[in-house]
Amino acid sequence: MxxxxxxxxxxxxxxxxxxxxxxxxxxxxxxxxxxxxxxxxxxxxxxxxxxxxxxxxxxxxxxxxxxxxxxxxxxxxxxxxxxxxxxxxxxxxALGTTVLTDPGLTTAGRTPGTTSPGLAAPEGLIDLAYASLPACGEVVHRAFAAALTELPALLPGFGYDAMGLLPLRETVAARYTAAGVPTTAEQILVTSGAQHALNIIIRALAGRQDRVLVEHPSYPNALDAIRAAGCRAIPVAFTAAHGAGTDRADGGPALAWDMHALQAAMTQQRPRMAYVVPDFHNPTGQLMPDVQRRQLVRAAAVAGTVLVVDETLRALNLDGVETSPVAAFSPAVVTIGSLSKSHWAGLRTGWIRASEAMIQRFAAARTSLDLGGPLMEQLAAAHLVRALDEPLPARLSALRDNRTALLELLAGHLPDWETARPAGGLSVWCRLPAPVSTALTVIAPDFGIRLAAGPRFGIGGAFERYLRVPFSLPPDQLETAVLALRSAQDRLDAAPQLRRTLKNAPALAIA
The missing domain is CATH 1.10.10.10 (Winged helix-like DNA-binding domain superfamily/Winged helix DNA-binding domain)
Incomplete structure (x- = not known):
């Protein structure tokens, strides 16, 4: 329907x-x-x-x-x-004729140039397609040094563990319990990152042609995973509203979740599952208030929809805005967590938190993908989760400075771009004065930067007026990047025909 x-x-x-x-x-x-x-x-x-x-x-x-x-x-x-x-x-x-996009296309039927095969940025380019941070070097190194001393105790075993190492599951469970969500180790499944976690969840819960509700825009790799599974994404757009954890730099209304639209979509569509990012949403940076979290949980329960919540960015709370984990409002919520954004993506360590029965379903579905994660990384991750707050104060302080620098640079050099100040996360969602996001992405390497086009965050070609710009880089690199964006826009302004001819963004990885 x-x-x-x-x-x-x-x-x-x-x-x-x-x-x-x-x-x-x-x-x-x-x-x-x-x-x-x-x-x-x-x-x-x-x-x-x-x-x-x-x-x-x-x-x-x-x-x-x-x-x-x-x-x-x-x-x-x-x-x-x-x-x-x-x-x-x-x-x-290619012949210049107009055709209509099909919102139900699967991965195999998408327009060329919209895939994301995991290509790295060429040498010398500033990569703005990644909203990610380098490692907390000393902290990560210390965790691996400790893990190396613990590894011999595991060597007599086979090394396969679809659930994940017990010490890590116990440590993650303790973090949820301390946050007001009582959790046992049996409610945790360790994965090789958040993307791996989502793929396991989709495999266990949704089949071909099943409906999966998503925010619009949403995380590109999540949309790709839903398409690859043959599921049909049901997009629900954000709306304009004051508050909701983000202020427009020009004082206008920020984006917010449209709860009426979300509830209506669940009632009308009855999706098998819903994938949402309520904590510093990627890419908009929005933070969902607790009252809306309760409404979302209630709507999912009424519709019989499994609510899957991605908390990958929750630790990057730059302004200290307090919210409760969505799982605090219902034991039926499935939560995805990861160390990729808070510590380092190279750890490839994430987890799923759900009921014991649901975790068993996920563990059974996992065995067709892999038989368990690397044990050394899990030993190190257990140390990092136990001291999760150790690197965060300095990391958050640097991100606040980066955020301020980026917003000031955009206001100074690209004043016709509409920007919002996110309360956390790693990026700013910019509204462009014209639908040129893909064209900017195509010519960006000529100016020394790599971008992720706005339509990669949507379905069917939407968001040509938007661009996600991370503030995960230091201020000097951000200045170089914004000056490059200014030069790229100047080229498009000087040659309007490029907007019509540059239609296919280069294949690249987005994080």
Missing amino acids: SPSLNPPALARLLGEWNLGVAPAYRELADVVRLLVLDGRVALDTAMPSERALSEALGVSRTTVTAAYGHLREQGFLSSGQGSRGRTRIPRLT
């Missing part, structure tokens, strides 16, 4: 659309088109009927009919039964 949009909901999204600077039908069509491009109206959404929308907006039916017709001509609305067209995004083929 595809999503639908009722007239009052669309009216709220449209806001003040009738400004009188163009024919009313053109203004209405233009705002709807921007909502689709920005991902605030999901693809394959059934639009309100002409009569119902005209009544909700207080305009003539002729105006709505003309607006819908204009959207169909541009390729943003399909021809449905009667007037219930569905949202689409057009794209150009």
Whole structure:
């Protein structure tokens, strides 16, 4: 069952659309088109009927009919039964003809250039496709030195452990218990990072064509995992609202979770599972307040949806905003954790926290992927989790400085980019003055940087007006990167035809 949009909901999204600077039908069509491009109206959404929308907006039916017709001509609305067209995004083929994107495409059917095969950045490029940090060198080295002394005790065994080493599971469980989520070692499954954890969860819970609810935008590698499993992602867009853990640099409304849309999607679609990032969301940086966490848990329970919560960035709480783990509101929540963002991605150590019965399902599903993780890394990880807070104060202090530097650089050199100040995490989600994210990504290496195009964070070509810019680099490199972004935008401004011809972003890895 595809999503639908009722007239009052669309009216709220449209806001003040009738400004009188163009024919009313053109203004209405233009705002709807921007909502689709920005991902605030999901693809394959059934639009309100002409009569119902005209009544909700207080305009003539002729105006709505003309607006819908204009959207169909541009390729943003399909021809449905009667007037219930569905949202689409057009794209150009190599022959210059326009075709409509299919929001249900699997990985094998996606547009060339949108895959992420794990390619490293060439030598000499500043890599802005990764929102990640170098290792806490001394702390990580000390943990491995201690692990080396403990390894001999494990050598007589076979070395296979699908659940993970008990000392590490006990240590992770103790962290959850201290955070207000009573947990035993039997409720923890150790994985080779958060991405591995998500793949195990999808394999255990969702089959081909099953629906998986996701935020829109969302983490690209999670979207790839959902597609690769043959599942259908059901995107729910963010909405504009004040607060929610992030302030716009220009004082305007920040993005926030649209709880009405999330609840409606669960009720209408009944997804098998939902994947959300409530803690310094990647890429928007948003932090979900506790009241919305309760609402989300309640909605998932009513719909029979397994709620999968990615807490990979939770430790990077730059402003000290207090929230409860989502699992504190329900024992049915499945939580993903990792040391990749807080300590070092090279550790490849993550975990799943769930009920004992669910962990057993995940362990059984895991054996078709691997038979367990490296023991040396798990021994070291146990030491790191026991002293999880040791490297964080200095790390968070440096990230605050980086965040301030990046926001000031963007405001100074790219003042027409709209930015938000995230309360935590590793990146800023920027709204560009024009839909040129992919074009910027294509020409960025000419200026010494590598980018992740906005559409990689969405479905069906959305977010061409957005770009994720990490502040995980030191201020001097951030300055070089922002100056390169300025130069890249200047080239596009000087040669507008590039916006139309540079359609395929290079294949790259995103973290």
